[in-house]
Amino acid sequence: MAFTRATGKHRRPGRAARTTRNIAGIAAATGVAVSIASPALAAGEEPAATVTDAGLTRAIADTGDRVADNIVAQADAQEEAAEVAAARAQVEDAAVKSAEAAKKKAQEERRKAAAEAAEKKAAAKKAGETRASRSDARTTLSASGYVSPIAGSYVSTPYKASSGLWSSGSHTGIDFHAASGTAVHAVGAGTVVEAGWGGAYGNNVVLKMDDGTYTQYGHLSSISVSVGQKVSANQQIALSGNTGNTTGPHLHFEARTGPDYGSDIDPIAYLRSHGVNV
Numbered sequence: 061m062a063f064t065r066a067t068g069k070h071r072r073p074g075r076a077a078r079t080t081r082n083i084a085g086i087a088a089a090t091g092v093a094v095s096i097a098s099p100a101l102a103a104g105e106e107p108a109a110t111v112t113d114a115g116l117t118r119a120i121a122d123t124g125d126r127v128a129d130n131i132v133a134q135a136d137a138q139e140e141a142a143e144v145a146a147a148r149a150q151v152e153d154a155a156v157k158s159a160e161a162a163k164k165k166a167q168e169e170r171r172k173a174a175a176e177a178a179e180k181k182a183a184a185k186k187a188g189e190t191r192a193s194r195s196d197a198r199t200t201l202s203a204s205g206y207v208s209p210i211a212g213s214y215v216s217t218p219y220k221a222s223s224g225l226w227s228s229g230s231h232t233g234i235d236f237h238a239a240s241g242t243a244v245h246a247v248g249a250g251t252v253v254e255a256g257w258g259g260a261y262g263n264n265v266v267l268k269m270d271d272g273t274y275t276q277y278g279h280l281s282s283i284s285v286s287v288g289q290k291v292s293a294n295q296q297i298a299l300s301g302n303t304g305n306t307t308g309p310h311l312h313f314e315a316r317t318g319p320d321y322g323s324d325i326d327p328i329a330y331l332r333s334h335g336v337n338v
Contacts, residue, residue: 201293201294207294209245209275210237210238213311220326232324235313250269251268251289253266261305262278278311279301
């Protein structure tokens, strides 16, 4: 009994067809154009592919070279990107360090400035305390409880100096150097018997001292006591000025045996007799 081979879609393709499909697949995957020759087939023979092994090897080699080149290029790009990132990181790190250094420098400068200010303040305080202690020493009560009427001052015009500026022809007291507004103190304990305008003396204060003598303070800019008030030695009674018959600010000081003009005595001798060194 004779059998024949069935035909249809389940029949396996011939060798030539399989070869053609394989080469075409490689070409599509790699982008290589492959030419397939189709020679005449002898009766009963399957067609054979005309692509040589050498040609296929070259096509595959060329594709491999391009893939390798792409990989190298990609690696180079990644390396360059890494270098750029590293350089950027170095720049940012340097900027951070520079900012920190600037901050530390500013803090150090502020610390130094604060220390210098504290030193200057301490020096000024010490100088002020020294001046105050010197002033206190100058105004310390004498053994008899008397002081100079102007602390730390000096006599600018002596007693009995001759000049046409005074109605008597001579100075009936002494002048202490003092700018307007300088504190004027009672030279000793006593009672205020006059406080106000005194003619040529300008604003003036007259005290009856506890020992029965009188002291007068003239040319004042302001008065801080009133008649009948008891005052103690070194108590502030007024501020020096430039009122009355005067050519400039100072304190006119007189010592008297009585309340009236003309009973004056030497003020320097009077103060020294009470232990005040002027």
